[in-house]
Structures are given as C-alpha cells and as structure tokens.
Amino acid sequence: MARRKIIAGNWKMNMTPSEALALVETLKPLVNNDDVDVVYGVPAIDIVPVVEAVKGTNVKVAAENMYFEEKGAYTGEISPAMLVDAGVSYVILGHSERRGYFYETSEDINKKILKAFEHGLTPIMCCGESLEQREQGITMEWIRQQVKVGFQGVTADQAKTAVIAYEPIWAIGTGKTATADQAEEVCKGIRDCIAEMYDEATADAIRIQYGGSMKASNCKELLAKPDIDGGLIGGASLKAEFGEIVNYNK
Numbered sequence: 001m002a003r004r005k006i007i008a009g010n011w012k013m014n015m016t017p018s019e020a021l022a023l024v025e026t027l028k029p030l031v032n033n034d035d036v037d038v039v040y041g042v043p044a045i046d047i048v049p050v051v052e053a054v055k056g057t058n059v060k061v062a063a064e065n066m067y068f069e070e071k072g073a074y075t076g077e078i079s080p081a082m083l084v085d086a087g088v089s090y091v092i093l094g095h096s097e098r099r100g101y102f103y104e105t106s107e108d109i110n111k112k113i114l115k116a117f118e119h120g121l122t123p124i125m126c127c128g129e130s131l132e133q134r135e136q137g138i139t140m141e142w143i144r145q146q147v148k149v150g151f152q153g154v155t156a157d158q159a160k161t162a163v164i165a166y167e168p169i170w171a172i173g174t175g176k177t178a179t180a181d182q183a184e185e186v187c188k189g190i191r192d193c194i195a196e197m198y199d200e201a202t203a204d205a206i207r208i209q210y211g212g213s214m215k216a217s218n219c220k221e222l223l224a225k226p227d228i229d230g231g232l233i234g235g236a237s238l239k240a241e242f243g244e245i246v247n248y249n250k
C-alpha cells in the first residue's frame with residue numbers, strides 16, 4: 001500500500017511568537033508539495049499565531065505535548081480540548097526529551113495517546129533507544145516495549161491513523177544520523193510489532209517516521225526506504241532547508 005509521506009518539524013523550545021511568524025513566512029513558498037503531509041510542531045505559545053499564519057496553506061500544526069486530563073487543577077498543563085479549539089491537528093507525544101528531562105513514562109504517554117484519539121487529534125508517538133541500549137543489542141526489545149505500552153487500549157482503526165516516530169536518542173541533535181539501513185531495520189521492526197498487535201492492514205496503514213539529524217543531504221536516502229514514511233525534523237526544521245526536505249522527491 002502506498003502510504004502518504006509525512007514531513008514534520010519539531011521546533012522544540014525555539015521561536016518566540018514573532019520569530020515563529022517570520023519563520024512561517026520564510027517557509028511559505030518552500031513547503032508546497034502536494035505529495036506529502038507537512039506539519040509544524042511548535043511550542044504551545046506559538047500555536048495560536050502559527051495556526052492563523054498557515055491558514056489557506058497545506059501546513060498542519062502539531063503541539064509538542066499535551067496533558068491527559070480534560071481540565072482542572074493542573075497548573076502549567078495544556079488540555080486536548082484547548083489544542084483542538086486552537087486548530088491543532090497533531091500532537092507529538094513521548095519525545096525522548098520529555099521522557100528524559102521530564103520523566104514521562106510509557107504509561108503516561110499511553111494515557112495521552114488515548115486522550116488524543118478521544119479528541120480527534122493524531123498522535124505522533126516517539127520512541128527510540130539510547131546508545132548504551134544499541135550497544136547492548138536490546139534496541140528492538142526496548143522499542144517494542146515502548147510501542148506496546150504506548151498503544152495499550154488503542155483500537156486498530158485508531159492505530160491506522162497514528163504516526164510513530166523512530167528517533168534513536170544518539171542521533172538527535174548530534175549530527176550523527178542513523179544509516180538508512182539502521183533506520184529501516186527498526187522502522188520495519190515497529191511495523192512488524194504493529195502487525196503482531198493488530199493485523200497486516202493496520203501495519204500497512206500506520207505511518208512510521210525517522211527522526212534524528214535528518215537533513216536535506218540525507219533525507220532522500222532515508223525516505224527511499226520502504227518502511228520510512230516520513231521524518232520528524234528538529235534542527236533542520238528551523239530554516240529554509242526544511243523546504244528541501246519537504247520536496248525530497250522533486
């Protein structure tokens with residue numbers, strides 16, 4: 001089955017609201033590619049202005065996090081309804097920086113994924129191994145666990161629409177990209193895991209991205225792999241280079 005590629009930027013904690021608007025303007029003429037879904041994952045405070053600025057374009061907006069409760073006394077958190085009302089379509093969940101610096105567990109991420117679906121938001125669930133885990137030879141075991149716990153209680157119909165981003169921690173922001181073969185091996189392993197948990201049709205439909213120092217110079221090779229359906233791009237999403245990645249097939 002031909003899955004539509006999804007190229008998503010993860011701006012992380014970069015871009016003030018006014019800088020965000022300037023970046024959207026810079027990227028506007030560069031990110032037109034009808035063959036792919038284009039997403040900007042932006043800091044919470046940039047969501048409202050960026051949603052407004054991309055109106056009428058092919059770009060959708062993602063939040064970088066979300067809480068799993070509906071509302072109430074959770075100072076500093078953002079609810080799914082707030083994201084939906086603001087015009088957000090996707091939500092990045094379980095990024096390794098959130099797991100690492102903010103102690104999010106796979107159980108927390110599972111609750112967030114279920115909540116996201118309940119509100120019609122598409123989750124982009126991140127998973128990935130540390131260098132130590134790769135050297136120990138437990139990469140696939142670790143990632144299968146992240147996927148299985150993350151997707152507990154998710155129906156096949158929901159899973160079909162979900163996005164999983166495979167992001168080896170040792171490749172994030174380091175300039176060290178996984179080779180296309182290394183990335184493909186794990187993305188295929190994730191798809192096999194989904195087939196075991198659900199069925200072939202679900203595994204065929206779910207989109208799996210690679211993330212970790214993806215840039216204009218290496219995106220073609222990565223995106224040519226059969227199980228890599230897109231990219232989650234940090235550093236290179238903050239500049240004009242992002243347009244080259246979106247247009248990887250031109």
Ligand code: PGA
Binds near residue numbers: 172175214234
């Ligand atoms: P990077 O980040 O492209 O800067 O390595 C990717 C990510 O963390 O999503």
